[in-house]
Amino acid sequence: MGRYVVRRLLQMIPVFIGSTLLIFLMVNVMGDPIAGLCGERQCDPATAAQLKHQFGLDQPVFPQQYLTYMGNVFTGDFGTAFNGQKVTELMGTAFPVTIRLTIVAIIFEIVIGIALGVVTGLRRGRPVDTGVLLTTLVVISVPTFVTGLLLQLLLGVEWGWISPSVSPEATFDELILPGLVLASVSLAYVTRLTRTSIAENRRSDYVRTAIAKGLPRRRVITRHLLRNSLIPVVTFIGTDIGALMGGAIVTERIFNIHGVGYQLYQGILRQNSQTVVGFVTVLVLVFLVANLLVDLLYAVLDPRIRYA
């Protein structure tokens, strides 16, 4: 197990370097970021040159800019955004908000998704099952921004139950609806995944044995059936953490949440390479760690899956 963890950690290094380099090049291929800074007017050449120098944009992208940047990143310096703020400062305000949003979304996925999955999996073909299947199909096929705007309009404007936008503090209770919207598609997948998995395992030998042993139904389901059926679901939810954090752009925009998605969106619009690269670098790390945790969880859930 220990050697496996070390090997996984070592594997993360090339992935990290590769993905950050790719992002770095992609952002810089888009052209000169200074050009957009002066509005419809061309920056005067002297100021433009000075700004380029300040942001280190006057050097070749690869390897100089990339190496300097990565060197700085390891000392915790993510550079400065165009508005004069440190990128780390932006992260300090954006990440807590998005993490809260992600937690809300994940909780929805786990609680509602798995519960519905178990219920439908145990009642295959019944009206409940068909109903949930249809609903999830609708949720999956409707884009997030439609769900988001619709709920915002209904709950926020028409009925006045909630505030349509989230305050800068973005507390947990304000994030309930955005979290549900963000979770909606994944939630539907989790439901379907759990359902299939449960339905399949229900007919397996070990469940039959457990029932034959005379174990109570509840114990059969939670200890035997669920534990095995959850393996694919845990994989999905684990990798989804990264996807939710990075993919919150749409949801955050609709509800005016000033999190990672918002900063990324602003960064891309303004072609602010420091912000974009910084945030993506952290997101890459989140992805990698989440994947690692998923792999480790396998072993916990199913002792048969033990890596060397």
Added chain:
Amino acid sequence: MRGITHARWAAGAVAVALAATGCGGGSSDSGGGSGSGGGVLSSSWGDPQNPLEPANTNEVQGGKVLDMIFRGLVRYNPKTAKAENMIAQSIDTKDSQNFTIKLKDGWTFSNGEKVTARSFVDAWNYGASLKNNQKNAYFFGYIDGYDKVHPESGKQSADTLSGLKVVDDHTFTVKLNQKFSGFPVTLGYAAFAPLPQAFFTDHAAWLNKPVGDGPYTIESYTKGSQMQLKKWTGYKGPDAAQNGGVTLKVYTDNNTAYTDLMAGNLDLVDDIPASQLKNVKSDLGDRYINTPAGIIQTLAFPFYDKDWNSSGAQKVRTGLSMAINRKQITETIFNNTRTPATDWTSPVLGSAGGYKSGLCGKACDYDPAEAKKLIKEGGGLPGGQVKISYNADTGSHRDWVNAVCNSINNVLGNGKACVGNPIGTFADFRNQIGQHKMTGPFRAGWQMDYPLIQDFLQPLYYTDASSNDGKWSNKQFDQLVDQANAETDLPKAVSTFQQAEGVVRDNMAAIPLWYQNGSAGYSQRLSNVALNPFSVPVYDEIKVS
């Protein structure tokens, strides 16, 4: 507001949790003004792109704040756009080149410092200096010694502008490097604001909480989220705030701001999203305002491309202008929030300021037959097709470019005569323009810096001017502009500028499309809401009930 009353009984278990959030949202807007002249209003805002310094702010969002916390020598009348003396007692000149500026007594910054001649001279020197990277540095380009403080390349050889001299606490003189009769009018621009010593001694602290001499002070500023401004009770100027303060809330999406306004969560939205223009009248009634702003949209041409600089190209450009059905596009695409342009300035200047309705003449009228004829006479479209470049990331540029192309295609009876050429980001769009990579017409928008006809012509069409992106060059035009600038008599200067504008028309240096309006909507709590000619709400005059 409709549902709030019946929300109580309708709320189920989930709704209770959700409703709790409804109270958390509008924390700051309901807080009273604590006896300082009315309540506090909340208004939509965008995150300023640059650090908030007067000479570094070149977009509307940052400019909004500067307009609230700063007062300069001159202020533009929010209704008429006329430049009126504010801190300046007098701005005198005999030759349009040497100016003596006297200040009124009694002005202070909100931190107690006095506003003196030094506050201006230091601020302008700071703004012009190359090492401070100020994006509006070029505003000081008329002042003598600018080329030393801000050379086009290399290191600066002086730290201060030689054209600025402090005479005494309340007087300073300005020497320009050329005659410029309109100079006093430009002084209302934010870049010319005075700065307190605190700005220079502790710059970082000042940036976190800017201090100015205007009717508002900044109470708190959370970068990227919101700024709370309070009425400054010590303000002695004639335009003290009529409300207790303003909370500016950052919205990434103006649709969300509009939704918040509808839900009673926000008091003022100064940018109605294009998608809501159809319902805005029924939603807000007379709480929707739509007034002209000093913004004109044009199509510029790449004159560095010989296809567009040939002898016949002028006819092609005029023909294209006549092939665009401006009236129909402003009605259907923009719901009358834009007005077909008939000159190259803006109606907010007023006829005394240089706006001349119909100056463009027939060249701006929709005339399919004549358009077709002119384009044919001029040798047809270069390469058989025009591509209109625009940035696709913001605004509704895609919609109107397609409409303009449709109009041209219909006139020419060729579905492929005109196509849009979207460019991903604004930065890349500007980048390609800057590198002269345009091969056909491209979107050009111009928002005036100060209400002067000069600002609509010289930066855009003078040879090698800062925003002459198409590199148009015409000796006669340059000569007329120089002549107009040298004129000491303002009406004479204006009419000379209009002659220069005639040269722009005869060559069709750029196709004028439409004048842009500012649009805003507000809640029932507010009254006396108006937009100034820069399409920024006149915050100090808003009353909160």
